[in-house]
Amino acid sequence: MTPSQMIRVPFGAAFALALAVSTLAANDDAVPEHPTFSRDVLPIMQRSCQTCHRPNMFTPMSLLTYDEVRPWARAIKQRVEARIMPPWFADRTVGVYRDDPSLSETEIATVARWVDQGAPRGNATDAPPPLEWPAVDTWYHGEEPDLVITSPPVVVPPNSTETFPEPELPTGLTEDRYIKWIQVMPGESQVVHHVLIYAVMGGADAEDTGGGPRRVRELLANRARGDFAGDYFEDGYARLLRKDDLIRFQLHYLPDDEQSFVDQTRVGIKLYPKGYVPEYVVTTKAVSNRDLIIPPGDANVRSDAYFTLREPARIISFQPHMHYRGKGMTLEAIRPSDGQPELLSDVNRFAWDWQPTYVYETPLTLPAGTVMHVTAYHDNSAANRVNPDPTAAVGWGDRTIDEMNIGWLDYFYIPEDEFAALQPE
Ligand code: HEC
Structure with a gap:
């Protein structure tokens, strides 16, 4: 990976750059020479795979134990290197998200090397204790709902x-x-x-x-x-x-x-x-633009939507919603003070059948008058493998063969004095 591929500098997003440094590029020294399942791979599975890959879930296989994982080693390497698994489509260098399951370059290289070396089990005593997962049909927060x-x-x-x-x-x-x-x-x-x-x-x-x-x-x-x-x-x-x-x-x-x-x-x-x-x-705002016109065959159709914060606000999460032709979506904040767009999230590998919510690790604090700018990209070309009909002109609609360009924002307003107190020195 060359430095220019690694650091994608969006317009004016200086803060994203600062965040970028820690998460980029495999640190080869950190990739074990002889990774084992017990010591190196299982911790990755526990953090990033087992939420879905365990019994009675909707997944093709469970990945709790060595015996369950071993037959899938090649497929795991392929899906992990392509960043198809775990399903998470936000650029890791922009924004910091809560419960981000995505793998670092070092983790991906560790899994790949482990597979290339024959996917050994290693020493069972190196393994972390198994995680206890809640039963699929329990209320997660421990008490009965009202x-x-x-x-x-x-x-x-x-x-x-x-x-x-x-x-x-x-x-x-x-x-x-x-x-x-x-x-x-x-x-x-x-x-x-x-x-x-x-x-x-x-x-x-x-x-x-x-x-x-x-x-x-x-x-x-x-x-x-x-x-x-x-x-x-x-x-x-x-x-x-x-x-x-x-x-x-x-x-x-x-x-x-x-x-x-x-x-x-x-x-x-x-x-x-x-x-x-x-x-x-807390409320949710659908930032969208229904004047959506997607010509036949066009591989990169951009649409823009805006929402102005009436009062100082904290943004909890961003969730892009599009259909088959959705390709990517960004969220920017344009502050009234300088009018410079700041990139907050870049979901650049949108996949319509996975629509995770990207929850910011710390809610973002923005002044009154900030314009939240959602930019959606659709791919209506034949190269989009899930495109049901590249010859169709597509507009806004509920059906999956129609399109949408919604950026859902969860946010709440805060008083001016609280906003002032939250400002960095
Ligand atoms: C959010 C849920 C979720 C998470 C987290 C997740 N997976 Fe998956 N995975 C799925 C689902 C659902 C499928 C089957 C449908 C598909 O392939 O999209 C799948 C399919 C796969 C397949 C292909 C299986 C086949 O039939 O060929 C592999 C390999 C895989 N996952 C590995 C992993 C690994 C390794 C991780 C962690 C690094 C992971 N997954 C994390 C939900 C998840």
Whole structure:
């Protein structure tokens, strides 16, 4: 790797450069001469693979033990070197993310060398103790939720086409309440590809505004494959759930090759006590531009969307949402003081069937008047292997064969004095 490949300098993103240095390039001295499974590879599997590759998950194999991993050694090397596994598509040199499972160059080189040397087990006493994973069907945060809303049963026959049912259900709340945590629990995770949970205006509000997407108040939760903990808010932080809101499930079913399933997915919501008023109310903004025009065959179609922060704010996370033709998405902040765009995230290898949320290690603090700039890139060429029809002109729409260019931002506003206190010297 040459230095110019390593350090991709975006316009004005000096801070990204500073972060870049530590994560770049394999440090060859750090790659063991004779890596073993027990000492060198298992710790990597525990951190970056086993969340998904364990029994009863939606993955083709478990990677908990040597005997389970060994037959997959070649495939593991290939997927890891291509950065297909673990599924994580943000440039590692831009931004610092919580629970980032992606592998460093040194880790990738370690796995590759281990495979090239015959994938030896090594000394069992070098191995870290096995991790204890929560059962697939437990509420992650240890207690029972106050509300459990269950989607109606859906039959998913083998070898059928993908379906996207969107049932809406009432919460039964009689007053507005604040959410402490929210977790989606698929019934049959083999066929539940992802689930989005929205709060949708019910009651009188709904009559005012009519049907369709405008009724969506907020994205409450989003479960991509491998993300089973849901959203948990520290005391003082919460999401609002209004009493008349309906819960809309947006379920994406990807049928199995052989087996039929009947899924009922649940969403569990733990509420703060009645009367609790949080200091900060977290909301989600869809930064998008519906004037999306994607000509046939075009491999790099750019679209831009903007959202201005009314007050000083802290940004918790960024999640790009596009469909088959999605290729990449960046998030920039343009501060009112200097008007210089600062690159916050660069999801440059977007893959439509994985849509992780990129949670910043520390929420980003931005002044009032900052413009959040989302740039989406779509590939409508035949070279895009998942493109269903490179001859079609494509615009905004709900179906996966239509397109979207949403950058979801989770954020909350803070008072000016708190903003001032958070500024570096
Ligand atoms: C977020 C969940 C998730 C994580 C984390 C993850 N995988 Fe996977 N992996 C999958 C799924 C789902 C598949 C099957 C579908 C596919 O290939 O996309 C898969 C497929 C694979 C395959 C191909 C299997 C085949 O059938 O050929 C390999 C090899 C693999 N993973 C290795 C790894 C390794 C090594 C890691 C960690 C460095 C890892 N995965 C992390 C979900 C995950």
